[in-house]
Amino acid sequence: MSSREIAELTGKRHPDVKRDIQAMAKDLKEDVSSFARIYLDGMNRQQTEYLLDREHTDCLLTGYSALMRLAVIKRWRELEEGSARVIATLPDFSNPAAAARAWAEQFELQQAASQALAIAAPKVAFVDQYVEAAGSMGFRQVAKLLNANERQFRQMLLDKGVMYYLAGVLTPYSHHQDAGRFEVKTGTSASNGHAFNQARFTSKGVQWVAGLWADYQIRAVV
Incomplete structure (x- = not known):
């Protein structure tokens, strides 16, 4: 760690x-x-x-x-x-038959992934064009842009180590902030005076997470 x-x-x-x-x-x-x-x-x-x-x-x-x-x-x-x-x-590589089956399955997965990527490419290109003129976006905005189920999109961000919960708020890990994929806005609530942090995807972050989401969907399918 x-x-x-x-x-x-x-x-x-x-x-x-x-x-x-x-x-x-x-x-x-x-x-x-x-x-x-x-x-x-x-x-x-x-x-x-x-x-x-x-x-x-x-x-x-x-x-x-x-x-x-x-x-x-x-x-x-x-x-x-x-x-x-x-x-x-992991397969039992000491068993030649098991190793051969594992190789064949991996080859089939790669073939299916290549086909799925070809299908996903126009969607990713759309996202690239869209975010060129957009500023930073919140979690729900990005999920809507990617036509992603919010629960599944949130789980992907947690599973992939992109974000984590801090005091109940989705927060990006610092290396993703350092990479320019997020900006964290701070402020004070007008209703109760409590300080808050809000993580937003930058244009660069939206482009990056679009590819991550496409790959996540492909792996879920294959």
Whole structure:
């Protein structure tokens, strides 16, 4: 799990999480650079994040609040369940017959996907043309534009790790914001004075998620 994802799940600032990881590595007498990875931020600048395994993540969380620990634990469970599903679907490659069947099935899936992509191409082209003149769009606007069922579209965004729930609000992961796919507007409700955040797809984000949605539908069919 990356230090950026830990920051998003716990509500801590990413520099603070990195500082916590550096302090932990020092206490453990480990080289923190072994966890380091470079990524590009929204301004195309190189930045550093840390990738932790389950053991080091658990160690880091000992100093965090119960709510923060629970948020990260839930995310780890999702990751582990996803890995378990992938492993369960792998064929037995030690069995030549099973391996041959798996190859044949994969070939058929690729053929069906190619045909489905050809059908979806005009729709994606329409989206490209539409968003050229459009500004940022909300979740429901994008779902309507793609003619997508809102529940299925929302589930795809969660399944693909595009967005997550923060205080009951769909929120994009920071690396998608850094990539320019979302903008998050903040404000205060006129009715109750409460602060709110609203994530909106940018034109670039709509084009990107249109392709993601087309691929998601293709895989659901095949």
